[in-house]
Amino acid sequence: MSPSDRPVLRGERDQARHVVPAGTVSDRDRYDVIVVGAGIIGLSIAWRAAQTGCQVLVCDPDPGRGASWAAGGMLAPVAEAGFGEAALTMLALQAARAWPQFAADLEGATGRPLHYTTAGTLLVAGDPSDREALDRTLAYHVSLELAAERLTTRQARLMEPLVSPSISGGIMVPGDHHVDNRRVVESLIHAASDAGVIFLAEEVAAVTHDAGPTSGVRLADGRQFGSDAVVVAAGSRSGQIDGVAEADQPPVRPVRGVTLRLQADGAPQLTRTVRALVHGRSCYFVPRPDGGLVVGATVEERGFDLAVPLGGLGDLIADARRVIPAIDEYALVEVAPGLRPGTPDNGPIVGPTHTPGLLLATGHYRNGVLMAPLTADDVVTTLVGGIAADGPFANFRPGRFQSGDPGESKPHKAVG
Ligand SMILES: Cc1cc2nc3c(=O)[nH]c(=O)nc-3n(C[C@H](O)[C@H](O)[C@H](O)COP(=O)(O)OP(=O)(O)OC[C@H]3O[C@@H](n4cnc5c(N)ncnc54)[C@H](O)[C@@H]3O)c2cc1C
Structure with a gap:
């Protein structure tokens, strides 16, 4: 030995x-x-x-x-x-x-x-240029033999009706839970x-x-x-x-990220994780069975500072509302900052x-x-x-x- x-x-x-x-x-x-x-x-x-x-x-x-x-x-x-x-x-x-x-x-x-939850993840594109970026991502997934399937906007909305009709199609990733x-x-x-x-x-x-x-x-x-x-x-x-x-x-090194904790309060809910690319920026929505919804996340290199600047949060909220307009009916419960351990x-x-x-x-x-x-x-x-x-x-x-x-x-x- x-x-x-x-x-x-x-x-x-x-x-x-x-x-x-x-x-x-x-x-x-x-x-x-x-x-x-x-x-x-x-x-x-x-x-x-x-x-x-x-x-x-x-x-x-x-x-x-x-x-x-x-x-x-x-x-x-x-x-x-x-x-x-x-x-x-x-x-x-x-x-x-x-x-x-x-x-x-x-x-x-x-x-x-x-x-x-093993319902898979839906990736959607905010506009045609985001669609091109998602298509490049899909080609990369396919090159690595990862399971992913291209969807039209209609197909994406059939899976998750809360997704805005203004999106430009998506990708279904069944193995992301x-x-x-x-x-x-x-x-x-x-x-x-x-x-x-x-x-x-x-x-x-x-x-x-x-x-x-x-x-x-x-x-x-x-x-x-x-x-x-x-x-x-x-x-x-x-x-x-x-x-x-x-x-x-x-x-x-610390890489700050902020998630929002929302509560549906009777409003319609997602059934699976939705991730979106909006004008090149990423955001995601992770539903909880009790009507909770996690919306994330910012990515900021600001040392160990856990303060939450309104700028980054404003972009996240604007992108999120564009993809899932129904969140306007949700209650904001918590703003949760954290420091990712980056390498x-x-x-x-x-x-x-x-x-x-x-x-x-x-x-x-x-x-x-x-x-x-x-x-x-x-x-x-x-x-x-x-x-x-x-x-x-x-x-x-x-x-x-x-x-x-x-x-x-x-x-x-x-x-x-
Ligand atoms: C906004 C955000 C969203 C994320 N989303 C995802 C996601 O969806 N999926 C995913 O896989 N990952 C996600 N991550 C990344 C994931 O959260 C981290 O990679 C993971 O939590 C790291 O876990 P950890 O235990 O190493 O660190 P932490 O959870 O930060 O725990 C470290 C602990 O060490 C303690 N500590 C520090 N110094 C000392 C000391 N000197 N003595 C004793 N204790 C000490 C701290 O108090 C802390 O409790 C996200 C991160 C953020 C910030």
Whole structure:
């Protein structure tokens, strides 16, 4: 077994150690794994790791209220497929295939529906130039053998009568689904707690080391907790934890996005996700079974500022009203800003670093909800079984940005 194949965790996992009542965390506690960040990524990892018998501590001052709370919940490997990002699209397709089992397991664990919906996604064009852009997208989808079908305006409106007659046709993407991401986050917190995960509502200041290997974390208030492994899953702030060697720092940056939460209040509703291109700008609509509708999203590079400028919001509302005029009857319930964890090549950063015991699970940018189940499986496999060199994230390991062109995805040379 090469060092890179070895499991990160030492010793046997003991399910009985999970019987640690919530709230009994003390400085003497030692864990198999400490997860930094309780967004959808950190929570999925914590839950899946606890299911294998690991004793897990999750630290987050505000669990579940980061980008994962602002998101729309689209599981859209095809509609999100970007030109020149074939490796990322293949990863996204694999991530989508992990969702049915993940949803069934999580619903089984909590008894609470996630509203995972497989009705497909309708893409529509706002005008003839948007239609040309959508046709180029369709040609790209076809070149990658992705399932997508061109529709006339009439066909699109037969599927979703709320779509404006002024649109210029569309594309049906049957394999792009959606889920209620807020339900997922809340269910993960419950399921993880039930599986024995300890939550600590504190910020991690630093990863600590024991003459080299990772030894745990230090909180902002100075308390320390020991562990065999630390997983940094702090979303857009993953590059801000002290004690992480420069070579291991993930090049993650915040990309602000805002969604609107609307409520139909008896007005007619969509039956599936609708995405639109309007004068070259994208917007989307994700319906909820209770009459809720998520409208998104802006994409802005403004650092860690979560303020919501009226300009970007005004464009989003104007585009949305043009595509689905019926939303004029909907009530505005919430404006939800979040920071996507962006990376230089738009791909996630998942796996072990150069420092033994330190793993990264971050940089999921626009696809963190989609990729959470697959990310959790990969990280837990690394923790308990050793890194799979040809696993789904082989092109998206930490360290790929260190040499050469940061815009190019390179296979990661695993280092244990
Ligand atoms: C407007 C918007 C719409 C989106 N729509 C979709 C979509 O439809 N589909 C999709 O797949 N993806 C979507 N995304 C992207 C997706 O939301 C993200 O990729 C995903 O939520 C990232 O999850 P995360 O757990 O890495 O980060 P987050 O959810 O941001 O969680 C990170 C957590 O780390 C915590 N943290 C930070 N620093 C520390 C520290 N020092 N110590 C302890 N904890 C810390 C934070 O408090 C936070 O809770 C959207 C994003 C936005 C903003």
